[in-house]
Amino acid sequence: MKVGLFIPCYIDQFYPQVGIATLSLLEKLGCEVVYPQGQTCCGQPMANSGFEHLTAGCNELFVDHFQGFDYIVAPSGSCVLHIKDHLHVDHKEVAATHIRQRIYELSEFLTDVLKVENLPARFPHKVGIHQSCHGQRGLGLSQMSELVAAPFSKPQQLLQMVEGLELIDLKRTDECCGFGGTFCVFEEAVSVKMGKDRIADHVNNGAEYITGNDVSCLMHLEGILRRQHSHIKVLHIAEILNAGIN
Amino acid sequence: MEQKHKEHSVLAEAFNNNEPRVNWHDETLWWVRQKRDKMAWTLPEWEELREAASQIKHNVLGNLHDYLLAFEKNAIANGAVVHWAADAAEHNRIVLQLLQQQGVKRIVKSKSMLTEECHLNPYLAEHGIEVVDTDLGERIVQLAKEPPSHIVLPCIHKKKEEIGDLFHEHLGTPAGNADPKFLTAAARLHLRKEFIQSRVAITGVNFAVAETGEMVVCTNEGNADMGAHLADVHIACMGIEKIIPERKHLGVFLRLLARSATGQPITTYSSHFRKPKAGQQVHIVLVDNGRSRQLGREDFRNSLKCIRCGACMNTCPVYRRSGGHSYHNAIAGPIGSILAPNLDMKDYADLPFASTLCGSCSNVCPVKIDIHQQLYKWRQVLTKEGHTKKTKAAGMHAMNIVLSKPGLYKTAGGVGRWVMRTFPAVVNNGMNPWYKQREMPEAPKQSFADWYKKNRQ
C-alpha cells in the first residue's frame, strides 16, 4: 500500500513534530509512505476567504504531487475536507478525482482503511478531545451533537487504545474553538473568546492535555494557553498515538 | 468596501468589551439550544421529519408561481383582499394606504420579521401612525428604541433588571422591580388597553396554505389572536416564500417549528385564519422584496426554505458571542448572513465572513438549509464582485504567488521562521491581531520538509 503523505503548510513550518509523528506512526503500522517534496498548501486559506478563484496554482501543484498513490493521508481534517470538496484541475480531472476519493484524514485512515484495533501506545494522562468542526461535521469523524443519531467517534476509538490515557468529558462536546482560518484575525475578539471558552471547558473537567485532529485549531488554543501561562498542553492526536510505540 | 454600518467585527468587538455579559448571553442561548436538543430527541423520526420539511419546501420553491396563484384564488374566495408588493417600499405604501382609509393613528402589530425587514414602523411613524408591538419581547425592544436582536427572542440581549427599568420609565412599574412574572403582568395590562382600542391589527404569517387560502400564525402569547379578533381590519403581511401546498403539511412544520425554536412541543397558539368574521376585513400583503431574485440564484435558493425558527442563531458560537445587533440587519445570525447580501451586497459584504463555517447551523436547521456552505459561496461571490477590502485582496494574491511556487514557499517559510526566532517583535506587536490575546507559535529551526530530507533520504 503506497501512501502519499500530505503535510499542510503550517504544520510543515511550525509543527514539524506532528508531521514526524504521523510519518512514523504510518510506517510502524506497515505503510509504505512517501512525502512528495515541493508540496505547499491545499489552497484552503485563500478559498475560505473568498478567493477560491486564485487556487488554480495550488490545485495543479497538489495533483502533480499526489497522483499515483493508493491513498493520500494528512494529519489535518480541514485541509483534507478542502481537497475533497474543491480539488479540480481542468486538464487533469481524472487524477484530481482519484485524489479526492482517496484522501483521508489520519484518524479515519487508521480506523476505516487500516482498521487498526490496537496500538502499543502509552500516554498516562488526562486528555480532552477538541473536535475540529471540519473534521467532525465535514468529514464525519464523529457524530454531531445536533443530530438525533447514534454516537460514534473515530478519534476517541483510537485514543481508547492508548494505555493509561484517561479521556475527560466536556460540557459542550463539539463547540467550535473559533479558529476559522482568517476569521481568527479578522474577527479577533470573537475568535479569542471562543477559544477561551473552549479551554475553560477542558480546564474545568481536569484536562492535562488537549488533543485534536487539526493543528490549526490547536495552534489557536495553544496561543491562548501560553498567554494565560497555563500548564495545559496541546498535542496533535498523531503525537499521542505515536507515543511509546517501539 | 464602504458600508453604511460599522462592520460585524467592529460591533462584535464592542460587544466583547463586557465579558461577563458575553458569558451570560452565550449561556442563555446555549440553554435554548439544549432545550431544542432534548425535544428533538423525544422524536426518533426527527431527522426524517427535517428531510420531509426540506423536500416539501423544495417543491414549493420549484412551483412557487402556481402555489401563490392558488393561494390568492382561495384566499379571495374566503373573502380576503390580496395585495402584491414587489419590494419593501410598495409593502409599506400598501399598509399605509389601508391605515389611512381607516383613519387610524395607532395600531397593534404582532411579531412579523417581514415588517422589520421592510422597516414598517419608522415609515408609519413618519406618516403619523404609531405602531404598538404586542409581542412582549418586541414591545420591550420597542420601548428601548432598539431593533430586535433575535427573530424568536427579540430582547434576548436584555437582562431582566434592564427590562424592569424600562417598564418603570414607560409603564410606571415600581423602580427596581425586575420580577419577570410581575413585569409580564404589567405588560399584559398595558397591552390589553391597546388591543381593545385598536381598530386595525397587523400580524405576520408563519404558513400560508395554498390549498385552502388560510394563514397560520404561531405565537406563545396569543397576541396575534387578541389583535386580529378585536380589530375591524386584519392586515397580514407575509413573504412569498411562506406558502405550503396543503394543510396536512402543517403536521410536519408545526412539529418542527417550536421544537427547533424554543424546545417546546408546539407553540402555545397555532391559529388558523381562513374567513373574515362578519363585518371584518382581512387584507393579505404578499411581499417579494428580493425573494424572486434569491430564487434565481441557484446556490442561495434554499435559503428561502427558512421557517424563522432561530435555531441557527442559538447554536451559532459566533452569534452567541457577538449579539444579534452586530449583524446590523433585521435578521441576524447565520441565516441573516445569507439573506442580507441578496438585499444589498455592498452593505452586508461583511456578514458571510462573520462565521467560522463550523456547520452547526446547517445541522440544527429544521428545513436542512446548507447554511454554512452558502456562507462559503457568498464569500466567493462577494470577492468576485469586488466587495473585499483591498488589503485582504493584496494579501491573498501574495499568498497565492508564494504557495503555488514550491521554491518561493520554501524560502519564504525559512525566512519567516528565522525572522520570528531572531526578531520576535516583528510579529509580536500590536499590529498583529493574532498576538493581541494569543502567543505566536514557536518557530522551529527546521521545517518538516527539511527534516525529511535529512532523515529519510
Ligand code: SF4
Ligand atoms: S435557517 Fe433554518 S435554523 Fe435558521 S431560522 Fe431558518 S429554519 Fe431556523
